[in-house]
Amino acid sequence: MSADDKPTTPNATNADSSGTSDELRLSAVQEELSVDVKRTETGAVRVRKVVHEEMQPVSMRLSAEEVEVRRVAVNRPVEERAEPRREGDTLIIPVYEYVPVVRMQLTLKEEVHVTTRETQQDVVHQVLLNSEELVVERREGTSGKWKPDPDAG
Template sequence: MSSSTPEQHDQDDLRIPVIEEQLAVGTRVVDAGRGVRIHKTVSEQPVTIDEQLAHDVVEVRHVAVDRIVAAGETPANRYDGDTLIIPVLEEVLVVERRLRIIEELHISRTRHHERHQETVPLKVERVDVERFDEAGNPPVS
């Protein structure tokens, strides 16, 4: 065991307290008794604008042409003065029927006269009528 004196014991057990602070943060509603008022005013001022404006008027005319275009010649858009000309195209199926002469028949008439004789049998019927009197007798000739 230790042979320490009470005075020594007090010197050996020196105690130092350690202190830590803690912070708690929060919010709360406080009635200050005052509100907020916002007042806004809008005013109008007339402003004159002086600008030159332009607009175009377009006239479209349909002009009938009805012309066949050669194969491989697709017409393009063109200008005639200030007028833009746009051709409107249509494909047309062309079926063509042609007659081809494969031969000719040439027919000529020539009249010939010749005499012809031949014996042919002919049938001839003859009728004789004979009359009788009322008694059934042939007439007297």
């Protein structure tokens, strides 16, 4: 309220004949609260990934096939052609030729014997294996030392 806005009572005057005043004074007070947030670093956390490489032996079985080709002379007359055949692990492929004689005669000239043998060998190779580990560290304050975080395990 300003000084000009003085409350008055209906029949009151500014001063009565006895010299007393019926003037009433009021005071108004308003308080304001201001809240602010200040960010202060009290510590920090960092996370690193560490890759470990280690040579590990790995056992494996290697297979190899060896093919032997052998020509076997037969030189025997035959009446008709035969298809290739198998005897055990050997494939026999007949080879024919016509040989002139007093008459034409089919002669089995040779057989080609193809034998397949499989061998196995156990070997150990060194291979590179990778594993990853996360390291979590914490520090107290802004200039403290980094220490492993026991809660991150």
